[in-house]
Amino acid sequence: MKYCTNCGHEILSEAKFCMGCGVPIASPSNSVRPKSVMEIDPQLPKKGGLFSSYTEQSLINDEIIIYRAKLHWVIYLNAFLIFVASIFCLGLSEEGDDIYDNLGTSLLIYTFISAVITFIVVRTSEFFVTNMRVICKVGFIRRKSVELFLVKVESISVDQSILGRILGYGSVTITGTGNTHDPFKMISAPLDFKRYVQDQVARHN
Known part of the structure; x- marks a missing residue:
């Protein structure tokens, strides 16, 4: 009864x-909260291994990944421009000028080193929104990271230049309770990242 x-x-x-x-x-039946579009197909954590990420290995009980952002391809632009300059110098060296030959070779080597370093940065940078936390990590040797439970997130802001709005990248700054963290730059689709964070924060308030 x-x-x-x-x-x-x-x-x-x-x-x-x-x-x-x-x-x-x-x-x-009315007490069951309907799932949002963001939770219909969550990205489940992968098994640990050589290529498993820091976030995937540090998920706590009942925590699932809702959204995953990455660095924009524009981060490779510097290495690409140096590569173009090296090809230009090597082309001039065909006229018999050793200065251009040495300069072009040096720039080509620098391009390779720069591309490898950038690739490592891209692979080791993580921007995740879970059903419990916001996790951002950049860097391999020198690491910069932010891990905030959603209930501690006060605001999230996006800064985009004109080129950033055209190509779809920008800087994201997360403000936690009593703290404002440095911006994470060159994140692809930063407005989507912000939207997912705000959606999950709203569910915890």
Whole structure:
């Protein structure tokens, strides 16, 4: 037998209103929170291994990845421009000028080193939104990271230049309770990242 939570009057199992006070009887099905589009197909954590990420290995109980951002390809632009300059110098060296030959070779070597370093930065940088936390990590040797539980997130801002709005990248700054962290730059689709963070924060408030 059920009883009204407002007045304690006995109610029938199929009743929609309390006969004592007239308060509507909540349906059990209404207590189930519908899932958002962001939670319909969450990215489940992968098994640990050589290529598993820091975030995937540090997930706590019942924590799932909702959204994953990455660094934009524009981060390779510097290495690409140096590569073009090296090809230009090597082309001039065909006229017999050793200065251009040495310069072109040096720039080509620098391009390779720069591309490798950038690749490592891209592979080791992580920007995740889970159902419990926001996790951002950049760097391999010198690491910069932010891990905030959603209840501690006060705000998240996005800064985009004109080129950033055209190509789809920008800087994201996360403000936690009492702290403002340095921006994470060159994140691809930063507005999507912000939207997912705000959606999950709203569910915890």
